[in-house]
Amino acid sequence: MNIIVVGQGAMGLLWYHHLAISTVATNLSLLASTQHNLADDNYHFIDSHGIPYQGKINYAYDEQIKNADVILLCVKSFQIGSTLKQIAQHSKANTSIILAHNGMGTLTELPKELINKYNIYALLTTHGCLRKSSLNITHTGIGITDIGLVSGCVELTEQQALTYQLNQALPSVNLHKNIIEKQWQKLAVNCVINPITALHDIDNGQVNNTIFTGQIEKVLTELVLVAKSEGIYLNIALLIKTVRQVAAATAKNCSSMRCDVLAHKQTEINYINGYIHKLGIKHKIATPENTQLWQTVLRQVSFDKLRTNGEYKGKRRV
Template identity: 50%
Template sequence: MNIIIIGPGAMGLLWYHHIGQLFNKNPEYHKSQLHLLSSKSFPLTHEDLSNREQDYCFTDQHNQTHHNSIHYAQIKNIEQADIILLCVKSFQISSALKNIVNHLNKNSVIILSHNGMGTVAELPTEIEKDHAVYTLLTTHGCLRSAPFCITHTGVGSSDLGLLLGASNATQQQSLTQLLNTALPDVNFQTNIKQKQWLKLAINCVINPLTAINNLENGQINNAKYQTSITLLLNEIIAVASAEGVQFDLHELKQRIKEVAQATAKNCSSMRCDILAKRRSEIDYINGYIHHLGITHGIATPENTMLWQTVKNLESEY
């Protein structure tokens, strides 16, 4: 088993650590290899990266800190990869795959792990034609406090599902078992679209409201934000229905309330981006609802307003 993780951020290193521990401790995987790629690796060359030294630190749920080495991928590793796991921002997915697509073998599996929706339409045509493409949705909380230094802030679960291409039950079971053994719980979903839309709806509420108002996640449960949340969700429910996905408003509001409570002290990824003056994923979250609303002739003024407000914040830097 040869795996390459693209993205040295919080989620990339979370999976890098846990898959690395699985490979190191389980004799079944003693010949397996795990490598990392970052944006600094592009454009790819045949440079020998084996001597490039880089450690990462990982603080687990028991407040135990682990220091381990990162092994950077070379072209030969990409050519031999069984799994490419992309843990980058949604707007980086297409360019990352374009940088490696000519080096992939046709049996390799692509797994996308990011917030928002809309990246599938941007994939290189060779990816859709030659590879099975999965999505991995996770509720684990992870915070990057410094480059190559992360803390696992909340135990969650993950859902895996097929987006594009041909696969079979054996492949699906194998991938699910591998990921679940490394970082449980991972469940395979035959209807991943419903799960994607649920995560999108949650992100459409928690991310922009916390980013714009500089809030911790739990603060969106305050009474002053409930009108905005209801407006957002009614628009999302209408657009989702046009896409063949059904939600109940009461159940959706309750789910978002529970997520906000469970992650009450967390800083959302979008709030972290705004505070750090980085580009956020708003185009693939509320912006995705805005554009789909236009496609289906459905007005989305509340989602559009939040999308434009976050874009305005980004434009200031």
């Protein structure tokens, strides 16, 4: 199996490392956005037990893309469209594209010719990983991975074979016929933990503070109503329990959105709380709590960029 991992962030390097040390890939390569500027082809990995490892990166170019059987996209949700358009110039039809990003709504933004060209999977994972510097990551927590087909026509046996191969590299990986419900469950967690930790500059565990109880219930109540209009039926009590469990299990972690805000980078908020806002408009459902979080995170990033550039002298706003 010829596999390309796209993205040199924490999750991309986590999968690259585990695929590299397994026997899954006949040819494995990494497509990095900055590979033309990276003089070093060594990456540094610390596993979940604290054991260090150093490996070599085989960078992907046109030839590798042309021969790829599987392309694992570990990029931000807002980068999916532009990344796939570039890859499409060289990749073959029926390549398995695996989307591994936070949030929902990226598939509806893709041109039909791209959707029709590939077999597209969604991959969700609870593995924790931290990038300390360029090509230097630490596996901070063991998790599980869920995968399922969201577009294309693939025999079940082929889906099972792909799942088996990924499971050999980084267990455990579970195949789901209805991955969309799993996506909504993860979206619920992200709609709470990501914006709250980003706006209040706190670790994940502090989301379980009682001061956020009312807000969590409002966010998830809106999400359940919107999901129902999309044909997805979720239990509010179970979602609240799941959010609290994830916050506790990742108590000392810094959420991806908080990391982005602190680094003055674009966040995935448009595909998280912004996605609920968008569907709320579509179905004529009021989503004031999600809408406010969406707008506040967008505003916060804008303020931080202005302050960094010396154009704004105000205080950090919540």
